[in-house]
Amino acid sequence: MALAQENQTRKVAPSSCFEALHADLPLSRETACALIRCSDHDLPDLLCAAREAKERFKPGVITYSRKVFVPLTNLCRDYCGYCIFRRDPGAPGAHTMTPDEVLQVCRAGEKLGCTEALFSLGDKPELIFPEMRETLRRLGYSSTLQYLEGMCELVLRETTLLPHPNPGLLSAEWIVRLAAVSPSMGLMLETTNASLLVPGAAHDNAPDKVPAKRLRTIEEAGRQNVPFTTGLLIGIGETVEDRVDTLLAIRELHCRYGHIQEVIVQNFRVKPTIPMRDWPEPSRGEMLRTLAVARLLMPEVNIQAPPNLSAPYYDDLLDAGINDWGGISPLTPDFINPEKPWPHLDQLRLRTEAKGFSLRQRLPVYPEFVPAVTARQGLLAEKTKAAAELLGSARETGTA
Ligand code: SF4
Numbered sequence: 001m002a003l004a005q006e007n008q009t010r011k012v013a014p015s016s017c018f019e020a021l022h023a024d025l026p027l028s029r030e031t032a033c034a035l036i037r038c039s040d041h042d043l044p045d046l047l048c049a050a051r052e053a054k055e056r057f058k059p060g061v062i063t064y065s066r067k068v069f070v071p072l073t074n075l076c077r078d079y080c081g082y083c084i085f086r087r088d089p090g091a092p093g094a095h096t097m098t099p100d101e102v103l104q105v106c107r108a109g110e111k112l113g114c115t116e117a118l119f120s121l122g123d124k125p126e127l128i129f130p131e132m133r134e135t136l137r138r139l140g141y142s143s144t145l146q147y148l149e150g151m152c153e154l155v156l157r158e159t160t161l162l163p164h165p166n167p168g169l170l171s172a173e174w175i176v177r178l179a180a181v182s183p184s185m186g187l188m189l190e191t192t193n194a195s196l197l198v199p200g201a202a203h204d205n206a207p208d209k210v211p212a213k214r215l216r217t218i219e220e221a222g223r224q225n226v227p228f229t230t231g232l233l234i235g236i237g238e239t240v241e242d243r244v245d246t247l248l249a250i251r252e253l254h255c256r257y258g259h260i261q262e263v264i265v266q267n268f269r270v271k272p273t274i275p276m277r278d279w280p281e282p283s284r285g286e287m288l289r290t291l292a293v294a295r296l297l298m299p300e301v302n303i304q305a306p307p308n309l310s311a312p313y314y315d316d317l318l319d320a321g322i323n324d325w326g327g328i329s330p331l332t333p334d335f336i337n338p339e340k341p342w343p344h345l346d347q348l349r350l351r352t353e354a355k356g357f358s359l360r361q362r363l364p365v366y367p368e369f370v371p372a373v374t375a376r377q378g379l380l381a382e383k384t385k386a387a388a389e390l391l392g393s394a395r396e397t398g399t400a
Helices: 003-009 015-023 029-036 043-057 099-111 130-139 144-158 172-179 211-223 240-257 284-297 314-320 345-354 367-374 379-396
Strands: 061-073 116-121 162-166 228-234 260-267 324-328 358-362
Touching: 029 240, 029 284, 043 284, 043 314, 061 099, 061 144, 061 345, 099 116, 099 144, 116 144, 130 144, 144 162, 144 172, 144 379, 162 379, 172 211, 211 228, 211 240, 228 240, 228 284, 240 260, 240 284, 260 284, 284 314, 314 345, 324 345, 345 358, 358 379, 367 379
Parallel strands: 061 116, 061 324, 061 358, 116 162, 228 260
Antiparallel strands: none
């Protein structure tokens, strides 16, 4: 939306909202809805409050996870209107990685100091594609989740990387199984607006994007005390109030279970071949307002935004109170947004430092959640402890 048009629809936040920023953290829904629509005139005050809240939470530091991206399969039973990653079997680029390919990319990442293997994959493709059932049968597995579990276990056993799977909806049983082979996992809530499932909307052919089902997975992870990454996708047809409600839903689950290790605010980027190719992208102002409100709604939760989706001015996002850049790979492209390369780590460090912060590498599981993982028995605990120690010594020698 053009800035002038945006301002016409934006309400001025009453001055009591800004007073509430200091007295009333975390924010109420009413205050959050007013602030997310604040005028350009009031925006600097909102950003200042968000940055102050971030500094009270984690002063002076911005973190990132050095990762390899493992696109285990890009076959998917959903057809999200903004997705450029998914393929049908036989389409150009359709691919399910073999175990050798998984190990190859993880070993190359090890040499570059990576500590995370981010498994991204389509949701349950075998339910609609016989070709995927056949691929899995040849690999010796009967479901994509079973194959994912096997590959997480392989990476854990054979490399120093820690798996972080993003496999879509999960049952209670599958959360238990995957938590045995990965210290953390993730599922983007995206939005609580169920009306995006209607024909012509972003999720009209995406059975796994029903908000209630996604909330159920996130809640189940909470019951099982699994460090969990989730977040919003903004600009896919939701209102700004929906963004507040989505943040509130995440906050509520975190208040109950304390397991949300990170909230990502991701902005929709248009691509020429997607069904939503004519949709407007959210403006920089919308992104800053959403991030700042996220920080103020959850002052003590890690808030992340991917720098490549806001390039070249990604360092502005630091003004909105984020404390993490997410996974950055020195090796593999962002397969979800392949046209938006990650910044070089040296550049990221320079731009972060120019804003007054130091950049620090973290594991896929955030430091405050590591003790719960290493307190368990077995390979996962051992490997997580070893990775934390490796990162600690790399930090001492100035290489992390
Ligand atoms: S966004 Fe995820 S669930 Fe949706 S089509 Fe792409 S791979 Fe499938």
